[in-house]
Amino acid sequence: MSGMSTDARRRFDGKVVFISGIGRGQGRQHAVDFATEGADVIGFDICEDVPTAHQPMATKDDLAETVRLVESAGGRIVATQADVRDHDAVHHALDAGLAEFGRVDVVVANAGMAGDMRPLWEVTEEGWRDVVDTNLTGVFHTVKAAAPPMIAAGNGGSMVLIGSIAAGKGWANLANYVSAKHGLVGLMRVMAIELAPHGIRANVVSPTNVGTRMFMNDIVAKVFAPELESPSMEEFERAARWMNLLPRGWIEPEDISSAVRWISSAEARYVTGHMLPVDAGCLAK
Numbered sequence: 612m613s614g615m616s617t618d619a620r621r622r623f624d625g626k627v628v629f630i631s632g633i634g635r636g637q638g639r640q641h642a643v644d645f646a647t648e649g650a651d652v653i654g655f656d657i658c659e660d661v662p663t664a665h666q667p668m669a670t671k672d673d674l675a676e677t678v679r680l681v682e683s684a685g686g687r688i689v690a691t692q693a694d695v696r697d698h699d700a701v702h703h704a705l706d707a708g709l710a711e712f713g714r715v716d717v718v719v720a721n722a723g724m725a726g727d728m729r730p731l732w733e734v735t736e737e738g739w740r741d742v743v744d745t746n747l748t749g750v751f752h753t754v755k756a757a758a759p760p761m762i763a764a765g766n767g768g769s770m771v772l773i774g775s776i777a778a779g780k781g782w783a784n785l786a787n788y789v790s791a792k793h794g795l796v797g798l799m800r801v802m803a804i805e806l807a808p809h810g811i812r813a814n815v816v817s818p819t820n821v822g823t824r825m826f827m828n829d830i831v832a833k834v835f836a837p838e839l840e841s842p843s844m845e846e847f848e849r850a851a852r853w854m855n856l857l858p859r860g861w862i863e864p865e866d867i868s869s870a871v872r873w874i875s876s877a878e879a880r881y882v883t884g885h886m887l888p889v890d891a892g893c894l895a896k
Contacts, residue, residue: 635677644869647686651688658673661745667824698752734787739787778792779796799815820855821863
């Protein structure tokens with residue numbers, strides 16, 4: 612899962628990382644890779660579907676598999692079912708981990724969704740709220756919960772918001788998603804200012820297309836290759852290459868995890884207030 616060698620540096624020994632959306636995809640990758648580098652993990656996932664999402668959410672079985680993979684990587688984990696849109700549920704998820712591990716050093720606000728993809732004047736109220744409440748307000752809930760114990764501990768730390776190329780560019784039929792991801796950049800800039808006196812850094816990592824179920828599904832494949840009745844993975848990948856400078860239709864969760872761990876490590880101790888694209892050149896195109 613992690614793609615890391617057995618002699619990988621353990622940059623996060625003694626650290627605890629709080630991750631939203633760990634049921635599968637990028638969130639699972641972050642959890643496993645941080646554990647491989649010595650961290651304990653506090654994580655949560657909704658584990659139920661959101662009606663307006665264009666793909667099913669992670670399940671309880673998915674969350675259990677993340678727990679198994681983290682433990683197989685040598686890590687300890689406290690994993691709970693919680694909806695990032697629910698302020699109290701997020702706090703309870705973090706409190707459960709703090710009761711076990713006593714601290715939090717890194718936050719990865721990863722939980723996200725896409726849905727109701729159509730022209731803005733056709734987006735429903737529910738379709739707007741679900742995406743914005745998950746991708747922006749849910750991030751606010753995550754960092755709001757973690758900030759007080761991090762400040763009180765006095766150990767500094769890192770908060771990473773998972774953005775998107777949609778945080779730096781407009782895309783048709785994604786008014787809700789683009790608005791939320793742009794909002795993350797503004798939130799991060801305020802966080803960087805307010806948290807700096809406490810030695811806590813804040814950054815956004817913005818991927819291009821990533822090979823997870825949010826992107827790798829029939830609905831998105833048809834968007835990229837509408838002339839094909841049922842695009843194969845190879846046809847889908849070739850059709851998606853137009854977005855990026857480098858000849859790749861999408862990148863992998865490991866690529867995002869590597870950037871998140873670097874920017875959360877002591878190697879990036881003076882990096883704060885920035886958006887780091889991991890985008891195969893999409894935003895430069």
